[in-house]
Amino acid sequence: MSTNTYDAIVIGSGISGGWAAKELTEKGLKTIMLERGKNIEHIKDYVNANKPSWEFEHRGGRTQKMIEDYPVLKRDYPLNEVNLDYWTNEKESPYTEIKRFDWFRGYHVGGRSLMWGRQSYRWHDTDFEANLKDGIGTDWPIRYKDLHDWYGYAERFAGISGNKDGVPILPDGDFMPPMDMNIVEKDIQKRYKEFYKDARHFIIGRTANITVPHNNRTNCQYRNKCWLGCPFGAYFSTQSATLPAAMATGNLTVRPWSIVTRILYDKDTKKAKGVEIMDAETNKTYEYYAKVVFVNASALNSAWVLMNSATDVWEGGLGSSSGQLGHNLMDHHLGVGAGGRVEGFEDKYTFGRRANGIYIPRYRNLNGEKRDYIRGFGYQGGGSRSGWSRDIAEMNIGGDFKDALSEPGSWGFGMGGFGETLPYHENRAYLDKTKKDKWGLPILAIDAECKDNERKMRIDMMNDAKEMLENAGVKDVKTYTSEPVLGRGIHEMGTARMGRDPKSSVLNGNNQVWDAKNVFVTDGAAMTSAACQNPSLTYMALTARAADFAVKELKKGNI
Numbered sequence: 001m002s003t004n005t006y007d008a009i010v011i012g013s014g015i016s017g018g019w020a021a022k023e024l025t026e027k028g029l030k031t032i033m034l035e036r037g038k039n040i041e042h043i044k045d046y047v048n049a050n051k052p053s054w055e056f057e058h059r060g061g062r063t064q065k066m067i068e069d070y071p072v073l074k075r076d077y078p079l080n081e082v083n084l085d086y087w088t089n090e091k092e093s094p095y096t097e098i099k100r101f102d103w104f105r106g107y108h109v110g111g112r113s114l115m116w117g118r119q120s121y122r123w124h125d126t127d128f129e130a131n132l133k134d135g136i137g138t139d140w141p142i143r144y145k146d147l148h149d150w151y152g153y154a155e156r157f158a159g160i161s162g163n164k165d166g167v168p169i170l171p172d173g174d175f176m177p178p179m180d181m182n183i184v185e186k187d188i189q190k191r192y193k194e195f196y197k198d199a200r201h202f203i204i205g206r207t208a209n210i211t212v213p214h215n216n217r218t219n220c221q222y223r224n225k226c227w228l229g230c231p232f233g234a235y236f237s238t239q240s241a242t243l244p245a246a247m248a249t250g251n252l253t254v255r256p257w258s259i260v261t262r263i264l265y266d267k268d269t270k271k272a273k274g275v276e277i278m279d280a281e282t283n284k285t286y287e288y289y290a291k292v293v294f295v296n297a298s299a300l301n302s303a304w305v306l307m308n309s310a311t312d313v314w315e316g317g318l319g320s321s322s323g324q325l326g327h328n329l330m331d332h333h334l335g336v337g338a339g340g341r342v343e344g345f346e347d348k349y350t351f352g353r354r355a356n357g358i359y360i361p362r363y364r365n366l367n368g369e370k371r372d373y374i375r376g377f378g379y380q381g382g383g384s385r386s387g388w389s390r391d392i393a394e395m396n397i398g399g400d401f402k403d404a405l406s407e408p409g410s411w412g413f414g415m416g417g418f419g420e421t422l423p424y425h426e427n428r429a430y431l432d433k434t435k436k437d438k439w440g441l442p443i444l445a446i447d448a449e450c451k452d453n454e455r456k457m458r459i460d461m462m463n464d465a466k467e468m469l470e471n472a473g474v475k476d477v478k479t480y481t482s483e484p485v486l487g488r489g490i491h492e493m494g495t496a497r498m499g500r501d502p503k504s505s506v507l508n509g510n511n512q513v514w515d516a517k518n519v520f521v522t523d524g525a526a527m528t529s530a531a532c533q534n535p536s537l538t539y540m541a542l543t544a545r546a547a548d549f550a551v552k553e554l555k556k557g558n559i
Contacts, residue, residue, distance in 0.1 A: 006032045006253070007554075009275055009290040011260045011305060014111025016523040016539040017296035018238030018246075019154075023547035024294070025251035029554075032288055033246075034258040034277060036297075037088075037107030040114065042239035046229030048082050056081055075102050076488060078115075083227055086115055092438040098447035102487035103300065109256055111298065112490070113237040115227050118208040118355070119380065120160045121533035122151050122171040126366070131529050134374050137328060137423035138499040140528045141509030144171070147541045154540035157245075158236040159214045161356075162206030170201075170361040170533070176211045178204050179220075179356045183348045184383035184411050189358075191472040200363045200468070205380065207356045208236035208536075215241065222352025235355070257281045259439060262309040263293060263318050263519060271518045271559065272318070278439055292518045292550050292559060295496075296543070299329070299524035300429055303495035304444055306506075306513075306521075307431050319496060319506040319513045319521075326430050328423040328497050329448045330530040332489035336458050338465035339414030340477035342383060349385060349408060357382035360415065360468070362532050364460060373456040375422065377532045379465065381415025413474050417461035420532040421486065422453055423494055450484035458484060491535055493527035511546040518559040522546045 007029035010020045021033045039045075053060045060082045062074070070090055073079040078087060088105040095103060106112045125144040132139040152174045161176040181189060181204055192202040209220040217233035217240055226235050233240035246252040257280040264287065266273045274289035295302045303326050307317035314320045362376040386409030427448035435443050462479045469477045499505020502514035511526055513519040522543040524535060553559045 004032070004286070005289045006030045007290060008032075008292045008294065009034065009288055010294045010296060011275065012111065012296035012298065012301070012523065013109045013238055013243075013254070014106075014296065014298060014523070015113045015116065015238070015536050016543045017111065017294070018113060018242035019540050019543040020294040020296055020522065020547055021246040021252055022242040023544050024551065025246040025249040027547070027551040028251065029292075029551065030251050031246070032253040032255060032290070034260055034275070034288070035109045035254065035256045036259040036280060037109070037256060039109045039254070039256040040229070040239065042233070042243070043231045046231055049225060049228045049231050051082075072102060073104060076104070078104050083115070086227075093443075094435070094437060095443050096432045096435060096445035098445055099449045100485050101446040101448055102485055103446065103492075104487065104490050105298070109254065110238040110243075114229055114239065116490075116536060117534065118226065118235050119359070119534040120155070120158070120206050120208050120537040121359075122173055123147070123531055123533060123538055124169050124171055126169060127529065127531040127533075130375065130531075131423070136374075136529075138497065138501070138504045138528060141498050141500045146509075147538070147545065150541035150545045151537065153544055154537060157215075158208050158241060158540060159210035159217070160206055160208055160537070161211040163204055165201060165203045167201045167203065167361050169363075169366060173206070175206065176214070179207070179209070179211060179354055180204070180351075181358065182350045182354075182383055184342050184345055184413060185358055187345070188342070188383065188413060188472045188474065192468065195471045201361055203359050203361070205356045205359045209234055209355050216244070217241070220355060222354055224353035224355045226355050259441070260297070260305055261285075261441065263295075263305065263516075265309065265311050265313070265318055265516060267311070267313060270516065272516050278441075280439065283439060291554060292520070294543075294547070295519065295521045295525070296523045299492035299495050299527075300444060300446070302521055302523055302525040303429055304431070306496060308442065314515065318519065319515050321515050322503055322505055324425075324497060324504065325506050326495050327425050327428045328494035329427040329429055329446070329486070330421045330423055330493040330527065331486040332418045332491045332530065332532065333421055333450050333454050333458065333484040333486065334416055334418050334489050335482040335484065336461045336480065337379065337381070337414065337416035338462065338469055338477050338479045339412060340469050340474035342411040342413050342474055345411050358415075371456075371460065373453045375420040375453070375457070375532070377417045377419035377457060377461050379415040379417050381413065383411060383413040385409060385411050413469065415465055415469070417458075417465065418489065418532050418534075419454060419457050419461055420530050421450060423497070423529055424451060427486075427494070429495060448486050450486060454484055491524070491530070493524040493530050493535060496521050496525035497528045498526050499528060510549045511542060520546050520550055
């Protein structure tokens with residue numbers, strides 16, 4: 001058995017893990033970041049980043065073999081040949097679906113920070129107060145004022161571009177210059193504002209794509225190839241931003257191929273003393289010791305680590321004393337919206353391939369309005385022109401057909417909703433000890449679903465989209481919806497929620513595990529409710545805040 005000692009251990013290397021490593025190392029802690037998958041080196045390992053579609057054997061599509069090998073990933077857009085190796089091997093790392101749950105994972109250095117959608121929004125006090133107001137779940141132990149400065153800190157370092165829009169429900173931040181709307185979006189925004197005044201808002205997305213050079217990163221080149229890894233470092237990822245900062249301190253060790261199997265708990269000190277890992281390549285076991293442990297493996301895998309750390313003190317795992325570990329699993333429900341045709345701009349086109357869209361912030365169940373559901377939703381979307389892949393009636397062969405395809409087609413505008421899911425206790429993940437993964441470890445069983453509140457919300461999400469587009473002048477508007485499935489939003493939250501009472505939550509207001517005060521969880525697992533905004537900016541702010549607290553407590557000798 002080999003042992004190594006550090007000041008801090010970070011489990012996971014995605015958005016929050018990268019932030020934890022940066023903050024802890026910059027504050028002087030010798031830190032090891034443990035990643036269960038392979039290393040991906042910035043720029044060098046983005047092997048497909050500059051390939052045009054015709055250089056891929058299947059033009060970037062999917063094959064029957066891929067469909068067979070990736071039964072979960074095939075359910076949505078992520079399955080394609082251009083970045084297949086960024087997604088988890090589902091045969092090696094299976095999970096049990098008690099109810100359908102689309103779990104799209106990335107096991108490598110950087111995690112899903114290499115593939116995320118980059119939309120970055122602050123929460124409002126309405127979001128932090130919602131559980132208390134509605135009598136749902138448990139109350140958040142923090143409010144917007146507790147994160148305000150940390151949001152700004154995260155925005156400035158990550159590089160979030162956006163407008164100061166003055167939307168009450170969506171606090172403004174410390175932004176880089178915004179990306180521009182295209183001409184159709186500007187026209188729809190004008191009509192939208194004339195119709196809805198200040199009751200609803202239509203803004204450019206706030207995105208973690210830098211628009212001016214920043215920290216040795218080059219501004220966005222409007223290639224819209226973000227999911228292949230950006231050789232310019234234009235979007236925020238572990239590789240482009242937090243990892244270089246952490247490595248520059250000389251305090252960070254990165255160990256890929258390291259599956260953390262459990263956190264080592266000391267009954268005498270009532271603290272964690274380190275972690276046990278399995279080397280994913282050799283299956284050998286090692287232990288690493290540290291004064292503080294940050295758990296950032298993503299909501300479901302962080303819960304797995306905690307649950308698999310069971311001792312004779314807590315049969316359900318470290319942090320299970322409240323009975324909440326693994327419960328209250330959330331995601332955003334989507335796959336509902338509308339789109340239509342826009343007339344009058346046939347002589348206009350777009351600049352480049354903007355890796356961003358428009359955003360319509362939440363407007364339902366605010367200012368005294370009461371629907372037949374609680375909480376709300378927002379929309380993401382945009383305007384674009386159809387291209388060569390469109391159908392052209394009456395012309396399907398010959399030179400005229402080819403000439404027609406060389407010209408852009410009609411303008412369209414579409415938008416899809418992101419709805420809040422409530423923190424239902426019965427929506428949960430737990431260890432399925434009857435099945436093992438490639439390494440002989442128990443796998444997760446996931447038992448979660450959308451319920452009546454979300455289904456009622458989706459009716460408005462669809463009908464409102466149609467109404468808004470028609471009021472903004474869009475023609476031939478058609479709606480769409482689907483069976484709501486959790487996981488599709490790739491915003492897993494809950495499983496180790498923050499709270500005010502150790503009897504009803506896993507973490508306190510500083511993201512400490514109540515049962516082991518030197519263990520912190522700052523990824524999606526910590527979320528007490530889901531709101532309807534993309535959550536990653538909140539993970540960044542929570543992580544920076546918790547790391548600051550942890551180091552101060554270490555210096556005081558409190559942990």
